[in-house]
Amino acid sequence: MPQKLSDDQLEMANVKQYERLQRTIGLLLVSLIILFVVTGPWITPDPYQQNLSQVFAEPGTHYLLGADHLGRSVAARMAEGGRNTIYYSLLCVVGSVLAGVFLGLTAAWYGDLTDTLIMRLVDITMAFPGIILALLIAGVTGGGPMAVIIALMFTGWPEYCRITRAIAMSTISRPYVESGILAGFSSIFILRKYIFAEVLPQITVLATLGFGRTVLNISALGFLGIGLAPPEPEWGAMIAESLPYLRESPNLVLIPAATLSLTVFSFFLIANPLSRKPRK
Amino acid sequence: MLRVSKLSIRSVIKRKQPVRGVSFSVQKGKAFTLVGETGSGKTLVAQAVCGNLSGELTADGKIEYKGVDLVRLSRREKRRLYGKELFLLPQEPDSALDPTMRVISQVAEVFRYVRGYAVKDLHHRLAPIFSDLDLSLSEAGRLYPCQLSGGMKQRILLAISLAVPAGFIVVDEPTKGLDKLSRTSAVHRLSNLLEKGKTLLCITHDLGVARELGGHMAVMYDGCIVESGSVNHVLNSPRHPYTRGLIGAAPENGMIPIDEEVLAAMKQPEKK
Amino acid sequence: MTFYCIRGENLSKSYRVLGRNNQKQLYRDLSLAIRPGELVGLFGQSGCGKSTLGDILLGLKKPDRGDVFWNEINISQAGQKKRKELRHFYQKIHQEPGSSFPPQQRIEDALHDIVRLRQPDSDHDSCTNKIASTIQELHLEKELLNRYPDQLSGGEIQRFALARVLLNNPVFLVADEPTSRLDYSVQAKIIRLLMQIAAKNKMGVLLISHDHALLEVACRRIVILDQKHPEM
Numbered sequence: 072m073p074q075k076l077s078d079d080q081l082e083m084a085n086v087k088q089y090e091r092l093q094r095t096i097g098l099l100l101v102s103l104i105i106l107f108v109v110t111g112p113w114i115t116p117d118p119y120q121q122n123l124s125q126v127f128a129e130p131g132t133h134y135l136l137g138a139d140h141l142g143r144s145v146a147a148r149m150a151e152g153g154r155n156t157i158y159y160s161l162l163c164v165v166g167s168v169l170a171g172v173f174l175g176l177t178a179a180w181y182g183d184l185t186d187t188l189i190m191r192l193v194d195i196t197m198a199f200p201g202i203i204l205a206l207l208i209a210g211v212t213g214g215g216p217m218a219v220i221i222a223l224m225f226t227g228w229p230e231y232c233r234i235t236r237a238i239a240m241s242t243i244s245r246p247y248v249e250s251g252i253l254a255g256f257s258s259i260f261i262l263r264k265y266i267f268a269e270v271l272p273q274i275t276v277l278a279t280l281g282f283g284r285t286v287l288n289i290s291a292l293g294f295l296g297i298g299l300a301p302p303e304p305e306w307g308a309m310i311a312e313s314l315p316y317l318r319e320s321p322n323l324v325l326i327p328a329a330t331l332s333l334t335v336f337s338f339f340l341i342a343n344p345l346s347r348k349p350r351k
Numbered sequence: 352m353l354r355v356s357k358l359s360i361r362s363v364i365k366r367k368q369p370v371r372g373v374s375f376s377v378q379k380g381k382a383f384t385l386v387g388e389t390g391s392g393k394t395l396v397a398q399a400v401c402g403n404l405s406g407e408l409t410a411d412g413k414i415e416y417k418g419v420d421l422v423r424l425s426r427r428e429k430r431r432l433y434g435k436e437l438f439l440l441p442q443e444p445d446s447a448l449d450p451t452m453r454v455i456s457q458v459a460e461v462f463r464y465v466r467g468y469a470v471k472d473l474h475h476r477l478a479p480i481f482s483d484l485d486l487s488l489s490e491a492g493r494l495y496p497c498q499l500s501g502g503m504k505q506r507i508l509l510a511i512s513l514a515v516p517a518g519f520i521v522v523d524e525p526t527k528g529l530d531k532l533s534r535t536s537a538v539h540r541l542s543n544l545l546e547k548g549k550t551l552l553c554i555t556h557d558l559g560v561a562r563e564l565g566g567h568m569a570v571m572y573d574g575c576i577v578e579s580g581s582v583n584h585v586l587n588s589p590r591h592p593y594t595r596g597l598i599g600a601a602p603e604n605g606m607i608p609i610d611e612e613v614l615a616a617m618k619q620p621e622k623k
Numbered sequence: 624m625t626f627y628c629i630r631g632e633n634l635s636k637s638y639r640v641l642g643r644n645n646q647k648q649l650y651r652d653l654s655l656a657i658r659p660g661e662l663v664g665l666f667g668q669s670g671c672g673k674s675t676l677g678d679i680l681l682g683l684k685k686p687d688r689g690d691v692f693w694n695e696i697n698i699s700q701a702g703q704k705k706r707k708e709l710r711h712f713y714q715k716i717h718q719e720p721g722s723s724f725p726p727q728q729r730i731e732d733a734l735h736d737i738v739r740l741r742q743p744d745s746d747h748d749s750c751t752n753k754i755a756s757t758i759q760e761l762h763l764e765k766e767l768l769n770r771y772p773d774q775l776s777g778g779e780i781q782r783f784a785l786a787r788v789l790l791n792n793p794v795f796l797v798a799d800e801p802t803s804r805l806d807y808s809v810q811a812k813i814i815r816l817l818m819q820i821a822a823k824n825k826m827g828v829l830l831i832s833h834d835h836a837l838l839e840v841a842c843r844r845i846v847i848l849d850q851k852h853p854e855m
Contacts (some may be wrong), residue, residue, distance in 0.1 A: 246722035253681065254737055254791055255711040264736070268727045388806045389777060500669065528804050530669045530833035556806035600811035602836035608812040 090344035097340030103266045104334055108157060109151020110117075118147035121303055137322055139313060145326060152304035153330070159216055160285040163223040168278050170224070171231025176262055178232070179239035190236070193229040201288065202295070209297040219298045223288055227281065234277060235270050242269045276342050279308035283338030290331055308330050328333065352550050353519065358402065358412035358422075360395050370395050371574045372412075377519075377567075382541075382551040384561035384582070385569035386597070394442070394464050396571075397521050397554045401439045402429050412484040416519070438517035442524040444504035447588070448496040454507050455492030480510050484540065504535035509540060520544060522553045526560060538563050538600040558598060562586055573616055593617060627695065628794045628827040629713070630656040634689035636672060649675060652689070655846060657827040659794060662818060664838030665831045667692055667848035673831045676848070677797035680829065681713050682706070694794070711741070714793040716784050720777035723784040730775070730783055731768040737790045757786050760814060778809035789820065795827040803832065810840065813817040814841050 115135065122142035130137040136145040178189040205222035212218050242248060242265065253260045290307025292298050299305045306327045313323035355397060360370035370392040377383040387393040399410045404594035414421040416437070424432070433439075441447050449457055458480075468476055474488070476544060480487040484506045496504060503529050505525065507531065512520060525541060526534045538560055545564065553564060561568045561582050568586075570593065578591040589595045598607030634655075637648045649672035657727050667673045678684040682698055684808050694711050699708075702794055717723055725731050727824050731754070740749040745753075754766060761782045772780055781801055788796060798817065802810035814830075818841055821828045832838055 219752065244715040246719065247725045249683065250717070250723040250787070252713070253683075253710070253714055253789075254740060255707065256740060263730070265725050329653070388808050493799075532668060556808075595643070597808055600808040602807070602810075602834055602840055606807075606814060606837065606840045607810045608815055609808050 093340050094344045097337045100333060100337035101341065104153065104330070104337070105157070108150050108153035110146060111147065111154065115147035115150055116144045117142060118151040118304055119205055120144070127316070127323075130322060133199045137320070138328055139309075139323055145323065148304040148309060149306070149327065149330060152306045152309055152327070153334075155299060155303065155305050156214075156286055156289050156307075157334075159220055159289055159298075160282055162228060163285045163289075164278055164282045166224040167221070167227030167281070168231050171228040171233075172235045172267075172274060174228070175232040175235025176239055176266065176270070179236045179243060179266075180258065180262060186236075189232070195234050196225065199226060202292065205292050205297055206295070207279055218293050218301055219289060222292075223285060227285070230281070231274060231277060234273060238273055239266050239268045241280075242266045279338055280343035283335040283342075286331065287335050352417070353377040353552065354413075354415045355396070355400070356413045356415070358399060358410060358414060360392070360399060360410050361410055361582065362408055364407045366545075369408075369574050370399075371584055373571070373574075373576055375567075375576065375579060377550060379518075379550055379554055380545070380546055380548055382553055382564035382566035384555060384564055384566070384568040384569060385552045385571060386555060386561055388556060391571040392574040393554050393571050394523060397439070397523050397552065400552065401437060401521055402433055403439075416587065426530050430604045434517070435515055436517055436519060438512050438515055438520045439507070440508055440512060440520060440522045440525065440528060444501065444508050445496065447508055448504060450496050453493055453495060454499070455488065458492075458507065458510050458514075461511050465514045477510075480513055485536070486508055486510070500533070502529050505537060506540070509544075516557060518551070519552070522551060524555055525553065526557050558586060558601060558605075570597065572614075577617065625658060627656040627692070628659045628797065629680055629829075630654075630692040630695070631676075631686075632690045632692070634676070634679060634686045634691070636675055636679065636684075636686050638675075650848065652823070653679075655732040656793055657795065658831060659825040659827050660822055661822050661844070662828045662830055662842045664842035664845035665829055665848065666835055666838055666845055667833065669833060671848045673833075673848055674799050677715065677799055677829060677831055680795075680798055681745065682710075711791045712794045714788040714791055715796070715799060716788060716801045717780070718803060720804060721772040721775070721780040721785075723787060725779070726772055729769060729771055733788060734768070734783075734790060737787060741791065753790070754786075757789050758783070760789075760820070761786055775807045776809075778813060781809075781813055785813075785820070789818075789824070791827055793824075795829075796821075797829045797831065799831045800833070801830075802837075810837070811813045817841070 084169065113136065120143060122138065125134065125138045125142040126140060128134055128138040128142070130145075134144045136144060138147055139148070174189050174192075178186040188201040201222060204226060205219055208222045209215075209218040248261060248265055251265060256264075290305070290310070293305040293309075294309030296308070296311065303307065309326055309327040310331075313320075313327075317324055355376065356374045358370060358373045373392075373396055375383065375385075378392075384395060385393045394406065395408070396403045400414055400416075400421065402424065404410060410422050412422065412444060416432075419432070419433075421427075446605060448454070454570065455477070462468050462473060462477065477492075478488050481492065486492070486503065486506055491499070491503060496507075499507070517574050522541065525537050529537060541551060541553065541560075541564060551564065551566075554558060555561065565582050567580065568582045569576045570585065570591070571577065572593055578585055578589065578594045583602065585594060588596065589598060592613045596607075596613055598604055599607040600609055632654050633647075634653045635651045639647075653676070655663075655676075665676065666675050672757065675684060679686050682691065682693075685699075690699060692698070693701075693713060696705065696709070698706055698709075724730060733736070734754045735747075735750050736844065738745065738753050742749075754768070758765070762787065763779065763782055767775060767779060768785075775783070784801075801817070802813050805813070814837065817830070830838065830841055835845075
C-alpha cells in the first residue's frame with residue numbers, strides 16, 4: 072500500500088541520505104589516500120633519488136606530480152611521507168585512546184582518591200601546550216619520530232580520559248550496574264560488558280576526529296622541523312622545504328597542503344554522521 | 352466542544368493500526384476521561400488531538416474542535432491554535448522543562464511573552480499563582496527542575512498552563528509514579544481547573560481519577576473503545592467484562608488480575 | 624528460635640541535607656526481620672528512606688549504627704569471602720521497568736550471563752533450558768527473549784527482571800516499588816506472581832510501596848516508616 076510521506080518523514084529521510092552520502096565520500100577519500108600511500112613504492116620512483124637535471128620539473132612530463140628542488144619525485148615523496156604520517160598518527164591515537172580509556176574507567180570505578188588523582192593529572196596535562204612539549208622532548212632526546220609520538224600521546228590522552236570517565240560515571244549510577252553487582256559479577260566483567268559498551272561508540276567518534284587532528288599536528292611539527300630527519304619525507308616537512316620556492320613552483324607547497332587538508336577533512340566526514348547515529 | 356469521530360491512527364513503518372475507529376465527544380466545562388492500559392492507544396489519541404503525533408504515524412477520521420478539523424490542519428493554523436486554546440500537560444514533566452533554567456524564570460518567561468506582563472510586576476503577579484499551587488515563589492521558584500519532585504514539576508507546568516488562556520486542557524497520565532498524597536492533590540488541582548470553567552481531556556490508567564473528575568469516560572483496549580458513558584454509569588454498573596476486570600485490578604478492590612480469556616477474546620486479529 | 628533469612632537490628636541512618644549544615648535523621652534503632660517465604664510490606668511517603676532501608680539490608684549502603692544479618696551471619700563482621708558467597712542470595716527489583724537490563728544487550732544474553740555465573744560448568748543448552756523453565760513460570764513467551772529491553776512493555780520487562788532475580792536462587796528480595804510505574808491491571812498480575820513465587824521458592828520479600836491498599840492485599844505484615852516514629 073503506497074503511503075504519502077509527511078513533511079517530517081521526508082525531512083528525516085533527507086537527513087539520513089545526506090549523512091550516508093557524507094560517510095561514503097569520506098570513506099572513499101580515505102581509501103583512495105591509503106591505496107596511494109600503500110602502493111606508492113611500486114608505482115612511483117625512489118623518493119630519495121635526486122636528479123638534478125629535472126629540478127622543478129612540471130607535473131606530468133617526466134614525473135607524475137613533478138619534481139622538487141633537488142629533482143626528487145614529488146609523487147614518491149608524497150606516498151612515502153603519507154605512510155610515515157598516517158603510521159605515526161595511528162600509533163599516537165591508539166596509544167592515547169588506550170591510556171585514556173583505561174585511566175578514565177579506573178577513575179570512574181574506584182572514585183574517591185583515585186578519581187581525584189587521575190583527574191588532577193588530566194588537568195595538569197591539559198594545561199600543557201602540545202607543540203611546546205614536543206619541542207621540549209625533541210630538545211632533550213635529540214629529535215626523531217619517537218619524540219613526536221610521545222609528545223602527542225602525552226597531550227592526547229586526557230581528552231579520551233575525561234569523556235570515558237563522564238560516560239562511565241553516568242552508566243555506573245544506572246540500576247543495571249547495581250543489579251550486576253548484586254548478582255556477583257566481577258568488576259572486570261561489569262566494566263567490560265556494561266560500561267565499556269556505553270563508552271565505545273563515543274570514543275570511536277572522538278578517535279576518528281582525533282586521528283584527523285593528529286595528522287595535522289604531526290605535519291605541523293614536521294613543518295617546524297621536529298620529527299623525522301631529512302631526507303626522510305613527511306607532508307608537513309615537505310611544505311616547509313618547498314616554502315622558499317613558493318613563487319617559482321607553487322605546486323610543491325600546494326600538493327602536500329591540499330592532500331593534508333583532504334585527509335583531515337575526510338576523517339571529519341566519517342566521524343560526523345557517526346556522532347549523530349542513534350543507538351539501533 | 353471537541354468531537355472525535357472514527358479516528359484511526361496508522362503506522363507507516365510497522366503497517367499496524369494502533370487506534371481503530373475511536374469516537375467520542377467532550378462537553379464544554381466537563382471532564383472526559385480516557386482509561387486504558389499501556390499500549391491501548393489512549394496516549395496516541397491525546398497526541399492526535401494535540402497535533403503532535405510522531406512522524407511515522409498518520410491519523411484518519413475527524414477531530415472537530417469548535418468546527419475546525421484538527422486532523423487536516425496546516426502548520427500555520429496549528430501554531431495559532433495550540434498552546435493558546437489547546438494545552439497539553441505531558442506525561443513526563445521533565446521533557447517540557449528546561450533543565451538549565453530556574454523554574455521561576457521559565458514560568459516568568461511564558462507570562463511575559465504570552466500575557467505581556469511587565470518585568471517589574473511579574474513577581475507580585477506570579478506570587479498568588481504559586482501560592483495557589485502550594486509552591487513558594489522564594490523557595491521552589493529558585494530551584495532547577497532536577498531538584499523538584501515529580502509532583503512539583505507537574506505543578507510548575509500547571510502554573511505555565513495558567514499563562515495561556517487555553518480553555519481546553521489535555522492531561523496525559525497526571526498520577527503516574529506519584530505517591531498517594533501527591534496523587535490526591537494532583538487530582539484535586541484538576542478538579543479546580545474544572546471549576547474555573549476549563550474543559551479537560553484526561554488520559555489515565557487509574558479509574559479513581561475518572562471517578563473524582565466526573566463527567567464522561569471511555570475505556571479503551573487494543574485501539575478500540577470497549578465501553579463509554581457517564582462516569583457513574585460505567586463505574587457503578589460496568590457492562591463489559593474488561594471494564595469489570597479493570598475495576599477489580601485496582602488495589603482497593605482486591606487486585607485481581609484480569610482474566611486472560613477476556614483479553615484474548617478482545618484482541619483483534621493482526622492486520623496483514 | 625525462628626530462622627530469619629534477613630534481620631536488621633537497631634539500624635540508624637541519617638543523611639546530610641545539602642546546603643544546610645545539618646543532619647536529617649531517617650530512622651533510629653529500627654529492627655526488622657523477615658522469614659523465608661514471607662512478604663513484608665514497607666510503607667512510607669516519598670523521601671522517608673524506604674529505598675535506603677532496602678539498600679542497607681542488601682549491603683549496598685552502610686547504616687550509621689546497627690547490624691544486618693544474612694542467614695544469621697553479621698555481614699559487617701563477616702569476611703570478604705563469606706560475603707561474596709552469600710551475595711547473590713540477596714537481590715533487588717527496581718522501580719523503573721527495564722533498568723535492570725543493560726540497553727545494548729538482548730534479554731537472552733543478559734539471562735545467559737547470570738546462569739553461567741551461577742553454574743560455570745553448564746553448557747549452552749542447559750542454560751537455555753533453565754531460562755525457558757524460569758520464564759515459563761512467569762507466563763512469558765520465548766520469542767520475547769530475542770528482544771532488547773526497550774522493545775518490551777513495562778509489564779513484560781518487570782517479569783523478566785523477576786526472572787533474572789530468580790535465576791540467582793535468592794532467599795531474599797527487595798522489590799522497590801516494582802509496579803508504581805505500571806498500570807493497575809499489569810500491577811495486579813505482577814504482584815500476584817510475586818506472591819506465588821515467594822511462597823513457592825521460600826523467598827523472603829520486602830515489598831516497598833507508597834500504596835497502602837496494595838500492601839494490604841499482598842502482605843500480612845506491613846512496616847510503616849514515619850519520619851519521627853518508626854512503628855512496627
